[in-house]
Amino acid sequence: MLTYISSDAKTFEERYxxxxxxxxxxxxxxxxxxxxxxxxTILETLTGFETLQQDKLDSIPYxxxxxxxxxxxxxxxxxxxxxxxLSATNVTDPxxxxxxxxxxxxxxxxxxxxxxxxxxxxxxxxxxxxxxxESFEAFDMLLDKETRxxxxxxxxxxxxxxxxxxxxxxxxxxxxxxxxxxxxxxRYNRNPMDPRMENTFAQIRWECxxxxxxxxxxVRDNTNAFLMSGEVKLWMPNTPxxxxxxxxxxxxxxxxxxxxxxxxxxxxxxxVDAFLFEVWQRDTISECHSLSKNTEVELRSEMAEEAxxxxxxxxxxxxxxxxxxxxxxxxxxxxxxxxxxxxxxIFKFLFDKKTRGFGPERLRDCVKIVIYTExxxxxxxxxxxxxxxxxxxxxxxxxxxxxSFCLIARRExxxxxxxxxxxxxxxxxxxxxxxxxxxxxxxxxEDAGAFIGADLFLASVAITNGETGNIRPGNELRSVHxxxxxxxxxxxFGTGGAFRERIEQVRQRFLQDMLMPYxxxxxxxxxxxVLNTPGLCVHKAxxxxxxxxxxxxxxxxxxxxxxxxxxxxxxxKIIMKRLEDRxxxxxxxxxxxxxxxxxxxxxxxYVKIHYENSLEEVExxxxxxxxxxxxxxxxGDRLKFDEVFHAIEFLECVEYVYDLSIRPQSLVHAKMIDxxxxxxxxxxxxxxxxQIETVTFES
Numbered sequence: 001m002l003t004y005i006s007s008d009a010k011t012f013e014e015r016y017x018x019x020x021x022x023x024x025x026x027x028x029x030x031x032x033x034x035x036x037x038x039x040x041t042i043l044e045t046l047t048g049f050e051t052l053q054q055d056k057l058d059s060i061p062y063x064x065x066x067x068x069x070x071x072x073x074x075x076x077x078x079x080x081x082x083x084x085x086l087s088a089t090n091v092t093d094p095x096x097x098x099x100x101x102x103x104x105x106x107x108x109x110x111x112x113x114x115x116x117x118x119x120x121x122x123x124x125x126x127x128x129x130x131x132x133x134e135s136f137e138a139f140d141m142l143l144d145k146e147t148r149x150x151x152x153x154x155x156x157x158x159x160x161x162x163x164x165x166x167x168x169x170x171x172x173x174x175x176x177x178x179x180x181x182x183x184x185x186x187r188y189n190r191n192p193m194d195p196r197m198e199n200t201f202a203q204i205r206w207e208c209x210x211x212x213x214x215x216x217x218x219v220r221d222n223t224n225a226f227l228m229s230g231e232v233k234l235w236m237p238n239t240p241x242x243x244x245x246x247x248x249x250x251x252x253x254x255x256x257x258x259x260x261x262x263x264x265x266x267x268x269x270x271x272v273d274a275f276l277f278e279v280w281q282r283d284t285i286s287e288c289h290s291l292s293k294n295t296e297v298e299l300r301s302e303m304a305e306e307a308x309x310x311x312x313x314x315x316x317x318x319x320x321x322x323x324x325x326x327x328x329x330x331x332x333x334x335x336x337x338x339x340x341x342x343x344x345x346i347f348k349f350l351f352d353k354k355t356r357g358f359g360p361e362r363l364r365d366c367v368k369i370v371i372y373t374e375x376x377x378x379x380x381x382x383x384x385x386x387x388x389x390x391x392x393x394x395x396x397x398x399x400x401x402x403x404s405f406c407l408i409a410r411r412e413x414x415x416x417x418x419x420x421x422x423x424x425x426x427x428x429x430x431x432x433x434x435x436x437x438x439x440x441x442x443x444x445x446e447d448a449g450a451f452i453g454a455d456l457f458l459a460s461v462a463i464t465n466g467e468t469g470n471i472r473p474g475n476e477l478r479s480v481h482x483x484x485x486x487x488x489x490x491x492x493f494g495t496g497g498a499f500r501e502r503i504e505q506v507r508q509r510f511l512q513d514m515l516m517p518y519x520x521x522x523x524x525x526x527x528x529x530v531l532n533t534p535g536l537c538v539h540k541a542x543x544x545x546x547x548x549x550x551x552x553x554x555x556x557x558x559x560x561x562x563x564x565x566x567x568x569x570x571x572x573k574i575i576m577k578r579l580e581d582r583x584x585x586x587x588x589x590x591x592x593x594x595x596x597x598x599x600x601x602x603x604x605x606y607v608k609i610h611y612e613n614s615l616e617e618v619e620x621x622x623x624x625x626x627x628x629x630x631x632x633x634x635x636g637d638r639l640k641f642d643e644v645f646h647a648i649e650f651l652e653c654v655e656y657v658y659d660l661s662i663r664p665q666s667l668v669h670a671k672m673i674d675x676x677x678x679x680x681x682x683x684x685x686x687x688x689x690x691q692i693e694t695v696t697f698e699s
Contacts, residue, residue: 081401084278098300126138193534200262217237294363552587599626602660
């Protein structure tokens, strides 16, 4: 069932014609295609059986297919809203942004997830200090987003004890959190980090100068000790910060201290952004707020200024909600509330159980307030739960954010209507269990429970753009309902944005996984394992089998700062640990450092008249062909004389090649086969001395 190919579009007639026309492809002895032929009758019967069988397979319920894939370890990846970090500049007075405050960039909307307070926090200076030295090196260029001049924050040779000082005009309150973003010059293709691995190449300590001295900070470092661009979330110590006077510029200080340093690539930072806050890519068109006070609740929502409001209260523990109506007459008995508009986006809802006879009980989430925009108010009715298996209901919107989606289920009792707020895939006894297909704008009710006959309404809905929300860094976002002049900027990529996987996409992942080798057997398997080692910069790898010794020898070239890099011990350790889990039990593995062999080229080339820089062009082509360090050529690849010769000959400025000699500097790691050069299995070639004489050809 997991590997069948769906063919919903094919009817019986289409299948039959396809089978009939395929007969000559398999035999030339079947010549009677009339309906009276017994073979045709059998073909019709089998085609009909296949059609019925396929219809059964194609009608497998969503939940059954989901469970079948789950049994083999593949679950549907849920849709997620993209997350973005923003910096705020030109903040003069403190600004409070309520939850769901909107920011726009083109047609894409981002929102705050919670109430956020912005203050005038700024970096005043950045200073590096080497271990054992008293002097400081200023890195003011890292505060300039325009020039982006990179800086080696720990110097040419990072060692334990090196420090980076971050001087600010102020710091958040003790116990609060803040976020920095470091943009690094990523010169090499580093494999994604394994989140289960600790920082391999360095260990760093973050400290804040407080009234009691340097205090260690709790940190979540997504840069992996400055190996890649990313955010660093810091939790301020519980002791108030103090002013640092030991640096060239005074101010409040956070510093980074290297505890260990075995970097394969020296950290080169281009920009530092600080005091960031997070927003999520979604456009909320109806909100559902849960509040826990029973007499007076305060709601902060900019949407409520231009929307419709419904209020629901829970009058006893364990009971559903009841709907309350707005009534400013405080003496009127019934399920009523009063409302006050205290400021822009701030509302108070007042309940008086003693006077009115009804009111919310003091419980967690005893009051729910639903805010509908005009767009949702016109089409918030979904339909009625009928109770049959896998009932599908269409929603008025597509591309819905799962995290913020909620339905209201209304049931009728002898005492009036009761209301329940139901989220997707909440499987409890008697509950309404449904799946949200957010891409298509549909729900599938798997178990109606006690909700047969209930009417469904939208409660909270937010529209997301999926992967489109993973915007590039360097954009200025516009704040809606904010004319304070604050500039909002995203220093990093948006991350995590994706639509929910379709069942067909999960099935394709399953099929691809079946074809993926988890145990290395062939030379190519070993090379892929090495090249994809998490956290490493592996430029080239070449495996060679020694069957007589049951040995696999692998040459590895790291992609690091060095021009002719060897294979560091830390690379050996990490790669061997990965290979140990994937090699065959009786197979031994040996890692080999690369060796580099210069290739000397001499020759005479006749060039055409009126072409400038002919010699430079010829030498450029020669270097490209014999440089294994920069090209796709791998360890042990044969350097063919003909390829170099014809590459020169095909240049527009060349008339013909009169003489050409290509030889390795020595025959220790390479040998000559006719005019070709065959390097050893762990050898890479590179340009040595190139002595080319150009002669102008005159006809």
